[in-house]
Amino acid sequence: MARTISVNGGEHPIPKDPRTSLLDYLRHDLGLTGTKKGCDHGQCGACTVIVNGIRINSCLSLAAMHDGDEIITIEGLGTPDKPSAMQKAFLEHDGFQCGYCTPGQICSATAMLDEIAANWPSDASESLDGEIALSGEEIRERMSGNLCRCGAYANIVAAIREVAEAGV
Template sequence: MDAEISLRVDGQAHRLTVDTRTTLLDAMRERLGVTSPKKGCDHGQCGACTVLLDGERQLPCLALAVAHDGAEITTADGLAPPGELHPVQQAFLDQDAFQCGYCTPGQVCSAVAVLDEVARGWPSHASTDLTADPELDHDEVSERMSGNLCRCAAYVNIVPAVQQAGGRS
């Protein structure tokens, strides 16, 4: 069975007809040509496909496209105006926080969400005081980024990149 949906991806509106079993990731990559979110495990375990869905980080490999009709999706490609870099993207470059780059778009989107969560005062499992504003220390960033795996093990530079983007170098 097919359904017509609309999505706004990186600021651009799209209407498309999809099979009701199509994941949001497949709709973006195969139907819209949006290849920034990577298909890694296709099981929600690696985080390579992480995007911001209506402002929150999500794994589109686990979401059906029809369930997100009208959604606003931001990928790593849509974080900054053309020709410019988002502060997280700049920090990843400054800190050399990638090697092969396959996981980088998902890492970047996740890092943007991490900084938003910290700004909102949301605690994580690593937060020692649940009533205090979270700190961007190593353990806090590592915990919040733990859903994004890097086969190259660039974590030693990813954590400082998130800290730099958050204003803590």
């Protein structure tokens, strides 16, 4: 039985080398260069992708671990002709400067809104039960694993808030 990974809706074979990170598989084997290699230690978030609805650092995960999983990268969220609501909001709010961290930021923000919709608490949540209030503090806490060396944080928070309030 062939082992496969679904990436942005397409089926791909798991690499033969079991040591291949998910990040390297996406970039080198599949040519999806939107996902960036920043620190390669899981500290910067530039490599963030969505696996089965959960955001992960792809540099810390082996591709072989994802047999049957659904992976979404920045390329799977939208296209230049039809960007996602989050991609549009990042553009409208200038939520980037150099753009290197932007794909990871957008993937993380997209999955983060699903976490909030499911009422998953964070360290900034006022309660462990009930609806999560979308505050700037809540957004910043949840996005703390995604670093921006250019300091576009205020604009990133504004973009996320716009998408959340629009309910898209």
